[in-house]
Amino acid sequence: MTKRLHKVESDFTARVIAVVRRIPPGRVATYGDVAAAAGRPRAWRAVGTIMRTCPAGGVPCHRVIAAAGRLGGYGGNLELKRALLRAEGLLVGAQRVRDFPARRWAPALRAKSRNTG
DNA sequence: CTGCTGACTGGTA
DNA sequence: GTACCAGCCAGCA
Numbered sequence: 001m002t003k004r005l006h007k008v009e010s011d012f013t014a015r016v017i018a019v020v021r022r023i024p025p026g027r028v029a030t031y032g033d034v035a036a037a038a039g040r041p042r043a044w045r046a047v048g049t050i051m052r053t054c055p056a057g058g059v060p061c062h063r064v065i066a067a068a069g070r071l072g073g074y075g076g077n078l079e080l081k082r083a084l085l086r087a088e089g090l091l092v093g094a095q096r097v098r099d100f101p102a103r104r105w106a107p108a109l110r111a112k113s114r115n116t117g
Numbered sequence: 118c119t120g121c122t123g124a125c126t127g128g129t130a
Numbered sequence: 131g132t133a134c135c136a137g138c139c140a141g142c143a
Contacts, residue, residue: 012139012140013140035139040138040139042137042138042139043138043139043140044138044139045137045138045139045140046138046139046140046141047139047140048139048140049139049140049141050140050141052141053140053141
């Protein structure tokens with residue numbers, strides 16, 4: 001357990017991917033939430049970098065959006081991101097997701113909370 | 118190893 | 131709601 005210090009970066013990346021994979025369809029999470037769930041609430045900046053490279057396949061990186069329900073980016077295929085989110089039942093506006101607070105998936109809140117439904 | 122960039126966030130004006 | 135500044139972390143040249 002002492003060498004963890006050397007694997008944090010690698011672990012963090014894997015952790016982020018694991019969290020993103022846990023995001024259920026029809027739900028979305030912000031970079032901050034994913035980073036916090038990964039163990040680095042201040043690493044949302046890195047989360048974006050990880051999403052961009054997407055080292056692992058089968059990762060719904062399109063479910064990861066910016067704060068305030070903004071889409072953020074999708075490597076130049078932002079249009080695709082909107083389509084994917086809308087395909088999952090999300091209401092995506094011109095600049096941000098509709099009813100974002102309700103669609104927001106909170107991995108850290110799942111301790112004792114209950115979602116809206 | 119050093120420096121810049123980026124799929125970002127929060128606070129203040 | 132919009133605009134500007136400062137902070138944080140990982141990837142690439």
